[in-house]
Amino acid sequence: MEIGIVGTGFMAHTHARAYAAMDVEVVAVASRGTATSFLEAFGFDAEVYPDSETLCRSADIDVLDICTPTHTHLEEVQAAATAGIDCFLEKPIAPTLQDAQQITALVESAGITCMVGHVVRFDDGYRKARQLEIGKPGVARARRLAPFPDWGAGEWFADPERSGGVFVDLAIHDLDYLRWCWGPVERVFARHHRENHTEHGFATLRFETGAVGSVEASWAQPESRPFTTTLELAGDAGLVEHTTNDPVGYRQWTEQDAVTEPALEVTPYRRELEHFVDCVRTGATPAVTPRAATASLRLALAARLSAERGEPVTPAEVGT
């Protein structure tokens, strides 16, 4: 299995680490620069192309892995679809519903396999939480709190046109996960604060079953706070609580720093990429299709619209 990666930023590094442990070859990279340090970091013997279109035309690859900023996703998928190459697309699918729908149409008419990287669905803890029996769903609560992501080139995260903002980029993890767990959402009500770089928002969800949820996402935390997630699924016969404060299997302290990490054999990123590679090999439908990712994007867009309007918004109201 031969992989081409578009982009050499944060997510490209994350995926590269997973590929390095998998039975695949990274043979091509599309980058506006030389990508030298990226290739050296992982010891990849890969050809570098100026853009994905040239890469798809020239390189012999099985999969194009798109790790570029959200606003470029449509043109990257276009390159893969034109060349008939299966592609993995980082989440969120796109910053707008229109882009997401065009991506879906391109993928479906080209008949390629495409999966969107909703990695929380491949997290061992979140998978286990979903399996536990809680009876009839009642209230879900999910939080995801981080400092502002300053690794984005040209600070694209700070630009809602390019990243979609904190609901579309960050809250979408939990919106997608809860939709996967508890089904379709009837309405969303959200509040939001943006100041300089930082963004913080929360949304209440009313599921079609009548269950209620809340999702909170922050890009407004100080650097001193470790990335924090909280998940609670409460039903009439059980309650699941899972947070980054749970005990973890591996901790290490040195004079320089402290390490606290889950002792998991397979990272969620590797699990999702292995799943996708398996789908490409077998022709199976991946767990998160562009249509599924678009349904989750609708919830994030509904949250953004609700925060603007100050009224509850249905997923259908964000567009047809």
Add this chain to the structure above:
Amino acid sequence: MTLEVGLLSTAHIHADTYASILEEHDDATLVGVTDPDRARGRDAAARYGIDYVADPETLLEQVDAGIICSPNTAHGMWVDRAVEYGVEVLCEKPLAPTVAEASEIVDTWRTADVQVGLAMPLRCSEATRRAEEALEAGTIGTVHSISGTNRGLMPGGWFVDPDLAGGGAVMDHTVHLVDLVMALTGESVDEVYAETATRFHDIAVEDVNVLSMRLTDGTGFLLDGSWSKPDGWHTWGDATLELVGTDGTISIDCTGESMTYTTEDDCSTVPYGMDMNAALLDDFLTAVYTDRPPITTPDAGLEAVAVVEAAYESAARGAPAVVDR
């Protein structure tokens, strides 16, 4: 001098809590219990080893101070009686089930010669005191987003009877955190959007209480105050608050100091931090001794009740509701 204290109804589970604190107290003694439910009152009096007084007026004539542990809908009646007899009084929360009733209590209190306090123990926690200090010092800059929880087990009994409680989880588990946020920020809640439902139990009131609020300065405030904890949960509930500011975040857990205790067939949480209820009672008794207002007075209680009323209005209309005062 030792203050003589009477329990005015024992319907609320905190009656036992206050009785056991007073048993150890140096400056106050619990001298009697009255309760319109004679059996309940007699049982409680026997548990505390004190007199059951059938006629409330007899008890009110005898005591210096009273603690109202009645169902919510009777709070107004008890405050009226206590004030009439010149008895200083601490009232369980919420102040009343409606803005109209809460306003009457506020009017009574404003012209009364006695102190009237509201049982808001979270204000007395050490975590709250530290948050107050840090906010005052500007440690986290300007607060723009707040997220809190006050979940619990479904309490049952009169708490789920609309005629006695006036509502369910919204009535029971909104006011603590709303009051705390108002006290910490100096702002009021001006808009509420509520998602409520009855999902966990076969009861006549709501057990889901998820509120999205806006404070008067525009700060967003998310609160989950559902009765969503199963009976097998390791403790009664929680009270947490996180305030995100321009320069940092403060997170408090008012019951954070607790340890895990396991026996043959049970695993539970045992608190070892400061006793908020004891601190609350101390504040009230000091207020009585020194003739100054207790930490939480009925006007603050009315503000929180107005938020509860707006939450019910929002849930009924499916739209955000403005808080009327």
